[in-house]
Amino acid sequence: MIEIAFRPDRASDVAVHRQLAEHLAALIATGRLAGGAKLPASRELAFALGIARNTVTQAYEQLVVQGRLRAHVGQGTFVAQHGSAGDAARGGAPAARAFAWDGLFSRRARGLRMPGGRLSDVAGSFPFDFRAGQVDAGSLPAKDVRWALAQAASAGKLPAIATHRDARGWPPLRREIARWLVVRGIACDPDDVLVVAGAQQAIDLAARVLVDPGDAVVLEQPGYFGAALAFRAAAADLVGIGVDDEGLRTEELARLLAVRAAKLVYVTPATQCPTGVALSERRRGELLELADRHQTPILEDDYDSELRYGGPPLPALKSVDAAGQVIYAGTFSKILFPSIRVGYLVAAGPLRAKLLLARTAADFGTGVVEQAALATLLRTRGLERHLRRMRRIYADRLAAMLAALARAMPEGTRWSEPRSGHLVWVTLPPGADGNRIFESALGRGVAYLRGDLFFTDGRGAESLPLSFASLSAERIAEGVEVLGGIVRASLRPRGMRSGRPLRARAPAIPLSPRKEVHDPRQKGRQQ
């Protein structure tokens, strides 16, 4: 048996098992415990050192996880050899050559990258967090959620819930979703509803069942990066269509479809992501007419239609879809919280059957405990109450953001004025360096997702999608003030440390070929 002289320092803040792990790591590093050496059984070592067996076990486990020890069931624990899986994984001296994965990836996987930028560019916690996709963490209905989960996991209900296997979803939830969709003007049978893992999976499943490599898929530009990612994962050819203050530019779409067949038109009519613009009634008609004429399916992502703060909501495109040409997707991630991965698809006939098969192949369905809890939240109207509350909170925050932008941003800055959703799309004045402003903002604790994330072709660095969801009205004002200062500073000519900001000399850079998202100086144009 190897001699392991170790005496725990009980006065230390460091837990004894960590002390032991560090001691053993040092013995291994210095070669006093050689590669392949067998360690004493935990019981023996614990006895020899006068410490708890669990302490030894924890130290061993920690070192196994670090790749310094290896555990073989029924044989014992050994010092890792060079070239073991653990070493190879963390770049230690490899005895075996690392497997050459790069040549093996599928065509779909080779083309897979985060569109426009990387989400992880902004990780961590920031005092002024304007990142898209969040909710107000301080307003979560924790009590209702806890109660609904407890119901689902009650001794009486858990057996049925735990053993339920139907990729379509938990029947009570499908019923509640069909009822929930009534306010969107959608009359559907619970059997037409497929519960999915968030709107993202809805998009991905549509891509799986419809898109072959090279097929054209139409996206809004700027548009939702998750959709671009899912369509890239199907090796689609992404075709961007511009967005203006009436939403998707249908005349552009008409020109495209006249010369090229598209497999799918992906659209966010209620709250265009990221501009927040609603697709106008005229454009809705044109879109449906075009889709019908060219027999092109539409994927309607109604992801946050429930978060509407003013103006008459238009019913979903799906509500006037007589032929069943619209695939409808929705989610609870925006109205409850992003990490609840439950959304839904509405589709009928042969499409529904294919979507269900694709879903089964993908993951056999969404966890039923969370589905059952959500069904309870819907049935008891807990979610509706929460939504009403959040509408008030977010309406105030939207107003605060728009007011702060008007106060803080230099002349030439433009922004959308949404009446729904959680984002304001800000476009910097000509001459502003979006990349430099992004870095400076991060340095001052102001975080947002990069604008180019919402384009498929690298444009958008000069745009800032600012979410008003997660900060109080006061913090929003403060953060926009800081951001405005950074933008103003960036507009000063090099060498100038103070003085008036430069006036915009060039015309506004259009993000879409022609018209742009709402310009606050032209009120009344937005319907």
Add this chain to the structure above:
Amino acid sequence: MIEIAFRPDRASDVAVHRQLAEHLAALIATGRLAGGAKLPASRELAFALGIARNTVTQAYEQLVVQGRLRAHVGQGTFVAQHGSAGDAARGGAPAARAFAWDGLFSRRARGLRMPGGRLSDVAGSFPFDFRAGQVDAGSLPAKDVRWALAQAASAGKLPAIATHRDARGWPPLRREIARWLVVRGIACDPDDVLVVAGAQQAIDLAARVLVDPGDAVVLEQPGYFGAALAFRAAAADLVGIGVDDEGLRTEELARLLAVRAAKLVYVTPATQCPTGVALSERRRGELLELADRHQTPILEDDYDSELRYGGPPLPALKSVDAAGQVIYAGTFSKILFPSIRVGYLVAAGPLRAKLLLARTAADFGTGVVEQAALATLLRTRGLERHLRRMRRIYADRLAAMLAALARAMPEGTRWSEPRSGHLVWVTLPPGADGNRIFESALGRGVAYLRGDLFFTDGRGAESLPLSFASLSAERIAEGVEVLGGIVRASLRPRGMRSGRPLRARAPAIPLSPRKEVHDPRQKGRQQ
């Protein structure tokens, strides 16, 4: 305003809102409420009829869900017109032609079908439920699960959990999984772990990042139908390799790989699905050597390695994977319950990066509330305690099933004798009509998944994968007795209503080209 003469029958068992809905449905059916007619606002009708407003709302909603009414936000509720989306969806008189989806499906979707048979062939509840994939619903650790969920949704923890967004998974769960894998001999860093939506998604993600249409993927035959489904969804060319009492027949694999490159070898070494055989040590070496020689990735599905009832467990293939060639998948669905859709992948380097991108595109990650609850169950050893308990319970049930088979089955029946998992693979005597027996068994309340579900080419009708997980030892004995009677009866020549069963005259039908799964009369051969 339309006159709606309705008087609630308070003495009835039928809720008043249902009575009202039926009354309105009758008015619509008889044309007294014509298509397009506007219904009174719920408040008005409630007042007029002297009932609660909520009663009216519920009745309206029910009829909207049925497609008889349509709700337009801000406008009111209307009697549905013929040809509305609701009618079209349920096959009513269509005003618009139904959209022609069939010509639009992707190549992947066109090839998508349930392998071998349909899971839904056996839906519902049966007194003798031997269907694969279930657990003992009576032994669920409901209290621990409830407590762990309550922890996750506590006011203090929910904000961080609800807003967490990292497709890799909840960090504490990845740490616990890395620790959990120590007993499998796997030393991995939490960063090498990707939390996925069950083993099925692990397989699907591997297919997405590696398989192009037409690529060869090697599967065990019989083998796990979920894997076949996921690889079909990638339009792979499925190549079956036989299984015998040492698991995957590596000599067959060697012959295949000598003439054809495979993109992936999918294997279940710990408990071959569905035979329950463990891959022998010799075959493990041969498999790894072959994979190395041909530079072919292995996907190791270790889906129920924890459910081992005897004999020395072999460490995972991944534990000796120096080059990082093995993609390792595991799940909590078998040891906790099937509807918890949480599993994991272990992979490193460029493969992990691609898998993570594919996962992000697929659904942005698994719900974090359930991940956090599972992390708590692991950290507090609640899952370990449950597993120890289930091992004892399942070991008894396996013994009961093997004993019952020996008592009840006619000569010529063969079955595997697994020491792990939840399935016994029974092959009927020559001459038995598997299809007829399946139907008769269902009629007597004995349910199992059809054997041909586990083959990609229609074989297997004469095999019965019997799960011993969900029934007590007594019920197992009873059910197998019933099944044995059906099999015996089916072996009688037509016209004979009693008498001794026919003796097998032909040699046993091998499911694999040569050796077959364990024959109970040849004990000792299984390692």
